[in-house]
Amino acid sequence: GEDVEQSLFLSVREGDSSVINCTYTDSSSTYLYWYKQEPGAGLQLLTYIFSNMDMKQDQRLTVLLNKKDKHLSLRIADTQTGDSAIYFCAERYSGAGSYQLTFGKGTKLSVIP
Amino acid sequence: DTAVSQTPKYLVTQMGNDKSIKCEQNLGHDTMYWYKQDSKKFLKIMFSYNNKELIINETVPNRFSPKSPDKAHLNLHINSLELGDSAVYFCASSQAGTGLNEQYFGPGTRLTVT
Numbered sequence: 495g496e497d498v499e500q501s502l503f504l505s506v507r508e509g510d511s512s513v514i515n516c517t518y519t520d521s522s523s524t525y526l527y528w529y530k531q532e533p534g535a536g537l538q539l540l541t542y543i544f545s546n547m548d549m550k551q552d553q554r555l556t557v558l559l560n561k562k563d564k565h566l567s568l569r570i571a572d573t574q575t576g577d578s579a580i581y582f583c584a585e586r587y588s589g590a591g592s593y594q595l596t597f598g599k600g601t602k603l604s605v606i607p
Numbered sequence: 608d609t610a611v612s613q614t615p616k617y618l619v620t621q622m623g624n625d626k627s628i629k630c631e632q633n634l635g636h637d638t639m640y641w642y643k644q645d646s647k648k649f650l651k652i653m654f655s656y657n658n659k660e661l662i663i664n665e666t667v668p669n670r671f672s673p674k675s676p677d678k679a680h681l682n683l684h685i686n687s688l689e690l691g692d693s694a695v696y697f698c699a700s701s702q703a704g705t706g707l708n709e710q711y712f713g714p715g716t717r718l719t720v721t
Contacts, residue, residue: 525707525708527709531648534715535714535715536611536697536699536712536713536714536715537650537697537699537710537712538712539709539710539711542707542709580648582650586708593703593708594652594655594662595652595708595710596652597650597652599647599648599649599650600648600649600650602648
């Protein structure tokens, strides 16, 4: 079945850039997503990229997609303490006539002041 | 206004009991989901449901059953609760179609089985 892999932990200093990596398996995925989960809360969509794009930039966030290697990354510039959260990579796949999401295990980002 | 709401936020119960978690969305979405997040924060889809079909993750025990009284609600009923059912359960909703299909998550229900 579909599988999404990401490293579990990342620690950076405030002001540095954070890069969270993800690999996925379904080459037919049309959308790939990054969700953010703050402590004690549900997931919220942070950003996404369509499969015909290589890069998407949204303020401090840059998403890079390498379709050949099935590799997705999220770069957060000038990381702030408020960015401390768990970041989930997800791919969309088609199953039984509807779309489903497969989530990675989540990367816990810790920002050191 | 809350887009996806769940009740209760916390649920503590004993093994063997039957319990329900309610979920409501006011976004007009046609698809709703239940996810289980374990103590390591791993997130697994349990069910997705729209007015046409229920898709069940084959790893979900049949003690778990979703019930949808209408398009805006998808409740999760759990029979004969076990210790391993302790987790945070998230409801989510999205609009089906070929677009973004962004899923909106509820705040979660922390279930503790003692």
